[in-house]
Amino acid sequence: MTANPLLTEWNTPFELPPFSDIEPAHFTEAFEKAMVQARAEINAIADNAEAPTFDNTIRALEASGELLTRAARTFYNLSGAHTNPDLQAIEREMAPKFAKHGSETFQNEALFQRIASLWSQRGELGLDEEQARVLERYHTMFQRAGAGLGAAGKSRMAEISQNLASIGTQFAQNVLKDEADYKLVLESEEDLAGLPDFLIAAAAEAAAERGLEGKYVITLSRSSIEPFLQFSTNRPLRETAFKAWSGRGEGGGETDNREIVSKTVALRAEKAKLLGFDSFAHFKLDDTMAKTPDAVRELLTKVWTPALKRAREEEEKLAEMARSEGGNFKIAPWDWRHYAEKVRKDEFDLDETELKPYLQLDKIIEAAFDTATRLFGLSFEEKHGLPTYHPDVRVFEVKDRDGKHVGLFLGDYFARASKRSGAWMSAFRSQHRLDGEISPIIVNVMNFSKGTPGEATLLTFDDARTLFHEFGHGLHGLLSNVTYPIISGTGVARDFVELPSQLYEHWLSEPEVLSRFAVHYKTGEAMPNALLDKLLAAENFNQGFATVEYTACALVDLEIHLLTEASDLDVTDFEKKTLQAIDMPDAITMRHRVPHFAHAFAGDSYSAGYYSYMWSEVMDADAFGAFEEKGDIFDPETAEKLYTHIYSAGGRPDPAQTYKAFRGRAPEINALLTKRGLAA
Template sequence: MTANPLLDKWSTPFELPPFGDIEPDHFMDAFEATMATARAEIDAIADNPDAPSFDNTIEALEKSGELLSRTARTFYNLTGAHTSPELQSIEREMAPKFAKHGSETFQNNALYQRIATLWENRENLDLDEEKARVLERYHSMFQRAGAGLEPEAKTRMAEISQRLASIGTQFGQNMLKDEADYQLVLETKDDLAGLPDFLISAAAEAAKDRGLEGKYVITLSRSSIEPFLQFSTNRTLRETAFKAWSSRGEGGGNTDNRKIVAETIDLRAEKARLLGFDSFAHFKLDDTMAKTPEAVRELLTKVWTPALKQAHAEEEKLAEMARSEGDNFEIAPWDWRHYSEKVRKADFDLDEAELKPYLQLDKIIEAAFDTANRLFGLSFEEKHGLPVYQPDVRVFEVKDRNGKHVGLFLGDYFARASKRSGAWMSAFRGQHRLDGDVSPIIVNVLNFSKGAPGEATLLTFEDARTLFHEFGHALHGLLSNVTYPIIAGTGVARDFVELPSQLYEHWLSEPDVLSRFAVHYKTGEAMPKALLDKLLAAENFNQGFATVEYTACALVDLEMHLLDSGKDLDVSEYERKTLADIDMPKAITMRHRIPHFAHAFSGDGYSAGYYSYMWSEVMDADAFGAFEEKGDIFDPETAEKLYTHIYSAGGRPDPAETYKAFRGRGPDIKALLEKRGLAA
């Protein structure tokens, strides 16, 4: 093989990955080389004859494996946002190898003994807050990986980790294939009945991308299928589309994920037992703010009860609307969005077709940037001609109020077959100060339906909210101001990580923001005040539905991970029974049904942790009140506290304590219930 760009020093602007020079084959060669180097560095730390110190053990670990990390970040960002059969093959091959590499590190007894010695002697090491936190994180990580187990148990832990890595990768690839392969082709006037111009235009563009010019295609991207379910008056097609969306990962063929889920549950339960925990949920929650399954269930139940009551009331209104149109049938899941749109129109004189022309993607991006400028003094300058992994990706240099470089922000906004569904924030490089000031390179990946050539891309209000949410995560990465990579940016407790993102959503709904950036894509005129007022008045509309479809997922996720075995687990029947036990309305499905619940089973990031969004929402609903109480949503003093205690602090402080430092007290769940319109 010729020179491998992944192993060279990158001379690209801002040291972006040289995407144009990287071929899939480069990755295997680079992984082999950088993994060997990283292993040698780690072994040298473990075998150091000098007595352990923070510098020669913890800081040395933080500096190790730099090229491996750089290669892996590049690779996994590509496999999520712009994959290919070649990359997927490498991903499957590397998953167990990375797990093995991790096990060899975290189960290295000599290395663990050095860390344990430092931990036992921590009170005498004169560590500052950040170093103390980094030591705690390493000690916890090693223990949770099985470093203190007997040899036989260590071996089994390593086997479990490798198998979980393999099947988690397969779960995600199966889901992507189901999504990429599906298309609902529309051809006749009956097929298009009820669809607004913006959706017809997006469907025509999706068809063109698939070589079906002159036809229309609805995909399983939320930005395509949700508006179709809202507006289509063809109930048969709504049912067809919804069932395809709902049954991803459950098709019975090679992409069926149910056996993977059962095996995952079984292996996770075994892992938890080896580590001395009652269940995987107990193990996972032990390292979070919530701490216990009981605390999570208490929160979810407090929300579930009023949400269920509200959802039943909403369903009756939908049924009334259907009957008023001569449709005398029980509301089904494929009817909910359709009739809720009609009810919203009737109750608030507001519909998505009227609203969407005022929500241009470019203007919502501008609104997110402007909000960051007014809160934190950031500016964003688009850079052209820089290396990107796909032509639609946009790159912005971020500077602070003094004009100093903060980092790079990449925006990848459009749905495509090579991208997994959903929306997320990731990093090609994290912030740290181990070797000078290393600035972050952060990316937001979303899945909006692209407008036709020369046409604006129009968003739903939910799309716009998602953009603000992910940009809140991006700011958490960009504003990070710590020394050590392990606690930089979003390196915080799982049930704290959603606070900066969910909090940022609040600014989108403020008239001060919408009145400036919600402008008509053809005329440039601002959204009329009457329409803006209707939008804000309807903000809590359908919250029973939204809360039930989310909370059901969180409850099912928790209960599954309390099981002591996954052997013989019938996943579909388990889902049915668990939902029946909590009185899930027949007209509502889980936001993510188990066979495509990627948060929980494509890796374990949110396993036994999907509740985190609501745990953080208790804080974000309460936190925005700090600005409202000042009478200024951009109050400089409050914004400075927000920067200091939330956005820049990374994982350095204890999350509960840093929230109190910002707010002056702990959060109040009443704020969440009021925000969702569920307060008694």
């Protein structure tokens, strides 16, 4: 093994990780040494003989563990976007060790007493807004980690944290294995029946990547499976593909996640009880904008009722379409996308095959960048020859309107077997100013189907929206303007974090953007006005379905985390009964069924928090109205307020107050219902 690059200074351009020099074994050594160093730094803070001050306690904590943070961020970005068996083994080994390290920090009695002392006299310390927020976050984090418990309670909390870390890691790896192992191989004309050229080309590329030249492969990436379900006229194959997609994590065998979910729910319930909460949902929501399960349920119910009504109407239209073609069957989940495409064509004279040639990946990236230029004065210059973890990753230097370096943006757009499914934003380095200006290194990870060599990669409109969504998160990280790492960028309340991303989606749908960047990949001609009009007219088509499949997930996530006893939880039965109780249509499944619901069970980020997308959507639907009311979607004054109060503020302000500072008032739910076409 070479000298460990994770333990040395990085002399790479922009201090990017030296990916080509890093071997899996380097991480194990780096984690061990960096944990020892971080523990020594934390103990020195806790054992400081001087009276606690903000600088010698809170600021010192913010500056501690830098080596460990750098190595961990590099590792976990790789484990999500480009993993391998060696990295996965290290991830399983390290998960409980990281949890133990965290418990030892949060349960350090001397350290907590220093923080509690500062908290008790916070009004007399002369703290500015940012320092006050950072102190509040540390005090809250320590309390929620069990710092105030007795010795037995602390010990059990540490055990729970380590167990949850281990099984959460296993959950994610099981889903990835199910996704990576599955391939629907298509060979005959009957197998390919109904598939458009763009999907056949993508399936040929997927087959070639798997050593199956001359054949075609459908994978469980959304960019592969959803178009197949849309266009395939082979109903038995649609059923086969859908059941594989829907059944991830519950196939029996070693990758079955149902027992992991049961253990997770039980451990989370016990953790909440130790901390004095009625349930894990009560515990989790106490530190969000929503505050209570009742507030979440109220929001979801307000949306569920009209969405369910709309979905029933949509299902009847699909059934009529199927009958008109001689289909004498009840609409099943593997039929919905197929017949919805036909109904959309019938009602709006619009289909995906007509639309997709105008949605080139490179042009949509350009559109996302241009929107940021017009709103915030940013510029993006692609850099070649810089270190990356995969040849497909693109690197852009981001500068402000004065030409000053803002940060680096990495785009990793294509699906591959080494990448978990979905789309996300992450950071190799967050912005802060603890010791000089530290610029961010932000990455967006997608799973688009790559075009054949020499051909453009074409997106669906949903793919394009996903790109804008994740770039909104990316801007939240890039534009961060704070001093302390803990509140940098996306370090905000979980049900606020989706506001910058979902708000950014609005610009994609604007004619002013589409008319410039939706150009045909062969001719270069702009999307015809008639087609653009049809696209925008059909924007709320199938919203009953989309809202039901999402809201069902949010409701199941809430209900499963309200359980106080889960030792004998039958996950499949619980999911079934919960959906029956809300009258879930048989023809629609949850967007993420529980055995592969990574948001909720592959870690703690969105557990009892999947509602967050809709909570934020209430704000984003209302927030875009601020631009519409000005008659200019790039209004400079409104854009400046958006930058100041939302994109650059990180977790410094209270989220409800900063939204009001931007909009002038609290958000209104009617904006969300109108946006989704569900208003009465």
